[in-house]
Amino acid sequence: MSSVCLAAGDIFVPIKIDENDLYAGVLKLLKTIRPNWIQEKIKLKTLTDGITNKLVSCQFLKSSGEKEILLVRIYGNKTDLFIDRSAEIRNIKTLNVLGLAPQIYGIFENGLAYQYYPGITLDTESVTNDNIWPLVATQMAKMHKVQLGKEIPKEPFVWDKIEQFLNLLPDPFTSEEKQARFTNSFSSITKLRIEYERLKTLLSKTESPIVFAHNDLLLGNVIYNKDEGTISFIDYEYAAYCYQAFDIANHFNEFVGLSIDDIDYDRYPCEEFQFEWIKVYLAMYLDVDHPTEPQIRKVYKEVQQMSLLSHFLWGIWSLVQYEHSNIDFDFGRYAEIRLNRYYELRDKIFKQLS
Known part of the structure; x- marks a missing residue:
């Protein structure tokens, strides 16, 4: 060959x-x-x-x-x-x-x-293990300090990516069954586009710094090597410049699980855990021993807002997969889960941002 x-x-x-x-x-x-x-x-x-x-x-x-x-x-x-x-x-x-x-x-x-990185991928239990999560926070902070070449625009990838996904949504879906399910759950592509524009108008005002982010740090993309005491990230398909708080929020959203039958939002990390996680992250990112309480709270608040954006992004992504993917996975149901969660959180977050 x-x-x-x-x-x-x-x-x-x-x-x-x-x-x-x-x-x-x-x-x-x-x-x-x-x-x-x-x-x-x-x-x-x-x-x-x-x-x-x-x-x-x-x-x-x-x-x-x-x-x-x-x-x-x-x-x-x-x-x-x-x-x-x-x-x-x-x-x-x-x-x-x-x-x-x-x-x-x-x-x-x-x-x-x-x-190949030796080790095990994280799961819903190990991701909150006190020996593991600080390594993840530190590794993310190291990645966020990376600078790409000057030829790469330092703009958040997420808005163009959602636009791309929206443009890839079929109108109608090739299957009548899929189209009926989409209409019943989400009404229309137009409604999703209107929602996107409102979301962008409010969240693009964020003061969260733009960093080089993984943007898809689900549990299966984190490898823990117990013998070495190290964490490694894999699968950089969506790595790009984005909001610091988006990458953190996106990771927290994955604590609930990925298997359709196993997703449980009671596993979403509580405020106390997020504060401790962000504190470790900021120590590395800012190169300080003790981040201040206002610094931690600022990032925490931004993370709650960007959690909304994460749900919307992957909800629309899942609808694209629903049409095109051959993988044995119920992307239609996953889209419903992510976008339903988006709508549950939306009004409270929008009120903060308005």
Whole structure:
């Protein structure tokens, strides 16, 4: 198989992996990026944390008995409609140099292969563990201090991203059943657009600083290595400049769970926990030993407001997935959960902002 080197120094392999025949495609990829791996000693395992992409662990048993592992991520169907893959790769490479993201081993037509981080992904219990959450807060603060090149506009990505999602909403949905469900739950795209404009008018006044943010720090994107006592972030598809408080709020919103049957808003972190989390975060971000109470309270207030924006973003995203994704996940129900939560919180937040 032929391969070419991109200008960025990455290996590009001109193959497309069929999501219905993952292992055959992954083995074909490995022949190029790991030519010394003997197929009989390769063990493949499909990981199940994501709901957009598919992830395959590739393990090779060396003659010494050591194991070498890398990950192959296969992009979900039509995700290129709303994810800038060039920016994703640029961001991963930038963060890798700083020790904040995995190394990329190879890129193919619908995915990439990258470094494996040993450890476990967080869940609804471990994310509040006193040995773990301070590491997450500190790691996020480190990422927020990263500066991209001057050619990258320092503007919050979230407004353009929601616009993009709204433009991708089908009118009507290709399935009559989906269209009926959408109409029953959300009325119309026009109503969602009006809501978006109102939200933007109020929240764009925020004083939350614009930082380089992960923007999708769900529990499955945080790896805890107990032996090393470290936290690593993965999956930088939505990494971009955004509001500091948005990234924190978005992470807090994920404490409730992701599985449709397991989402429980009683798990949303209480004010006391958020204060302590933000205090640790600000100590690293501001490079101080003891952030002041007014500094912590300011960020806390902004986080509550940006929680609303997080729900709206991923609610609209889920409606796009509802139309296009082949993943076995009820995106229609997830959209209902996120947007219903948005409407529950909206009036109280809007009153604060008006």
